[in-house]
Amino acid sequence: MRVICWKTIWLSIQTMELFDNLMDSLAEQSYGVIDSFLTPEEITDLVILLRERHLAGRFKTAGIGRANDQHIEAQIRSDHILWLETHSTAVMEQVFFQKINELIQCLNRSCYLGLKDFEFHYAMYPIGTFYKRHLDRFTTDSHRKISVVCYLNEDWKTTDGGELVLYIPEKKPIKIDPVGGHLVCFEADLLEHEVLPATHERLSLTGWLRTY
Numbered sequence: 001m002r003v004i005c006w007k008t009i010w011l012s013i014q015t016m017e018l019f020d021n022l023m024d025s026l027a028e029q030s031y032g033v034i035d036s037f038l039t040p041e042e043i044t045d046l047v048i049l050l051r052e053r054h055l056a057g058r059f060k061t062a063g064i065g066r067a068n069d070q071h072i073e074a075q076i077r078s079d080h081i082l083w084l085e086t087h088s089t090a091v092m093e094q095v096f097f098q099k100i101n102e103l104i105q106c107l108n109r110s111c112y113l114g115l116k117d118f119e120f121h122y123a124m125y126p127i128g129t130f131y132k133r134h135l136d137r138f139t140t141d142s143h144r145k146i147s148v149v150c151y152l153n154e155d156w157k158t159t160d161g162g163e164l165v166l167y168i169p170e171k172k173p174i175k176i177d178p179v180g181g182h183l184v185c186f187e188a189d190l191l192e193h194e195v196l197p198a199t200h201e202r203l204s205l206t207g208w209l210r211t212y
């Protein structure tokens with residue numbers, strides 16, 4: 001006899017509701033936020049992975065420009081990044097990718113975006129570092145449709161700074177605190193944005209949903 005796990009059903013109904021709200025917000029304002037995309041335990045596991053890899057010297061100073069034409073511009077951005085491998089054997093990264101795949105399916109169903117792929121990197125912003133106002137999509141690569149940032153900052157306070165500022169055309173800029181577990185999505189070719197300096201190290205998973 002099949003046992004129905006009500007907790008699983010309840011959790012997936014909750015996730016669907018969160019995704020529905022995100023779709024509405026994306027359609028109306030070109031951006032959306034989910035407050036509890038990751039649980040505190042999931043954040044802790046991802047931070048452990050991030051720190052292990054950082055200690056192993058695998059992070060690089062982030063550059064600007066296309067993948068095959070990157071150069072470092074410390075006046076524009078000064079975070080350190082490490083790209084994730086899609087076929088990672090780390091369980092927590094696979095759990096994260098599974099959630100991103102569910103998000104992609106939802107976006108394709110509701111917004112007909114034709115998303116087929118994603119790419120993500122860990123980002124570590126040391127104290128006082130920033131990423132000046134920019135647009136994520138390159139003029140020569142139109143396949144990045146949606147920018148996604150998932151924060152990994154445990155116990156973040158508003159006074160710690162490090163806000164993501166979204167510049168929505170003809171509206172007042174929106175400031176978002178990089179609170180652990182929060183996920184922000186926005187249209188990669190539309191919204192200019194910047195990362196303000198923080199008084200604490202600032203951690204995230206940042207990526208793009210692509211049409212291939």
Ligand SMILES: O=C(O)CCC(=O)C(=O)O
Pocket residue numbers: 123131136149163164178193194195204206
């Ligand atoms: O970390 C954030 O809030 C945004 C990061 C960002 O804009 C980027 O990596 O392109």
Ligand SMILES: [Fe+2]
Pocket residue numbers: 134135136147193
């Ligand atoms: Fe960006």
